[in-house]
Amino acid sequence: MGDCLQRTDDEDDADAEAEGLRKIIHVDMDAFFASVEQRDNPELRGKPVAVGGSSGRGVVAAASYEARKFGVKSAMPSVTAKRKCPDLIFVKSRFDAYREVSQQIRAIFRDYTDHVEPLSLDEAYLDVTEDRKGLxxxxxxxxxxxxxxxxxxxxxxxxxxxxxxxxxxxxxxxNKPDGICVIRPGQGAGFVQSLPIRRFHGVGPKAEEKMKRLGIETGADLAAKDLAWLTAHFGSFGEYLFRAARAVDLRPVRANRMRKSVGGERTFGEDQSEDGELRETLDRIVDIVWERIERAGAKGRTVTLKLKYNDFTLHTRAKSVAQLVADKATFAAMARELLEEELPLPRPIRLMGLTLSNLEGVVPKDRRPPDAQLSLL
Incomplete structure (x- = not known):
């Protein structure tokens, strides 16, 4: 369990109550999709497993811990994953099975609190300030x-x-996998400032690279910068970084949070401009985003293509249809049509993204029945 548990549970609650603080739990399943596959197929246990397509343009949706030791991770092209781990076993995703297990887990959560905010099939926030079971x-x-x-x-x-x-x-x-860590009142800022900057949510490879150029490698380095400096270098993201470095977060757990859109994007290591390269990149993003759409149970009418040029200007183009986008082929066709309308690009891009929005009939994420038929990651 690492060194997170240092004091008694009574001290934990007494401190929180004295300071008027909430008590929040974040539960995250360990290598969820891959673990379900290993559970259901004993032949896969203890072996490197990747959930997703193994074809040339396939993408890893999830990787077992045995595969992660080789550097295999989600959203990685399958060919890259296979190169890193030649013995990697690919299995097709089974979202019906993952949703069924997810519903079991959410039912457990609701035995302890009504304040459950799922983030995806395999993780959720719980506000347990009220101790319903008297534990x-x-x-x-x-x-x-x-x-x-x-x-x-x-x-x-x-x-x-x-x-x-x-x-x-x-x-x-x-303390993954199968671990717990408790950060008590008074410990938050110290914990955050001990972390490498890459552990901060929202700090991707590009942001990390920029921060390191500016001399920021840890949370402590970040905390040493004032708000004006961070805003000057990172815009509105600087406000988030300022609060995060001080362990400040006032967001409540929202039990009935409604999803407005589902999407994903990719920032390139090198700017892209060739038509063929852009089409191939789009297909990979379609694979990743469609998997998120299926996980979310989302149905929508509007597909939006996002392009960020190498001068950091942002351009979006959207297409809406009368009927709900019901399958991956339709989603991909709409995305390709949007890209073709932009080609050839006036200058190279550094980022491409896709989003499905104008959603209808989306049930709050913690209230979906286990047998919901989800047409649409």
Whole structure:
């Protein structure tokens, strides 16, 4: 469990109550899709497994911990994953199975609190400020949830416990897999400032590279910069970084948060401008985003293509249809049509993204029935 658990559960709750703080748990299933496949197929246990397509243009949707040791990770092209791990076993995704397990897990969550905010099939925030079962502390609640998940699904989950969402999510990743980390009142800023900057949510490879050029490698380096400096170098993102470095997050757990769009984007290591290269990139993004659409159970009418040029100007083009986008082929065709209308590009781009929006009939994420028929990552 690392060094996160340093004091008693009673001290944990007494401090939180004295300071009027919330008690937040972030639960994150361990290598969820791959773990379900290994659970259901004993021949896969202990072996490097990737969920996703193995074809030339396939993308890894999830990787087992055995595969991650070789550097295989989600959103990686399958050919790259196979090169990193020659013994990698590819299995096709089974979203019906993943959704069924996800519903089991959410039912467990709701035994402890009505304040559940799912982020995807395999993770969620819980506000357990009210101790419904009288277990005595948020830490004890998290431990009991993890026990029940193991017993009822034969899968493992990691949990982070703290007084806000930002810290709870960081903590859940601290002792993976099958671990727990508790960040108590008074410990948040110190914990955050001890982390490498890449652990901050929203800091991707490009942002990390820029920060390192500016001398920022840890949370402590970030905390040493004032708001004006961060805003000058990072725009509105600087405000988030200023708060994050001080472990400040006032967002509540939203049990009925409605999704407005589903999408994804890719920032290139080198600017792209060749038509063929752009079409191939678009196909990879379609694969990734469609998987997110399926996970979210989203149905929408508008597809938006986002392009960021090498001068950082942003251009978007959207297309809407009367009928809901019901399958991947339709989504891909709309995306390709949008790109073709832009070719040839006036200058190279550094980012491409796709989004499905104008959503209808999306049930709040924690209230979907287990047998929901989801036509549409």
């Amino acid at each position: 005595g502390s948020a830490t004890a609640i998290a431990q009991d949830i993890r026990r029940r998940i193991r017993e009822e699904t034969r899968l493992t989950a990691s949990a982070g416990v703290s007084y806000n969402k930002f810290l709870a999510k960081l903590a859940s990743d601290q």
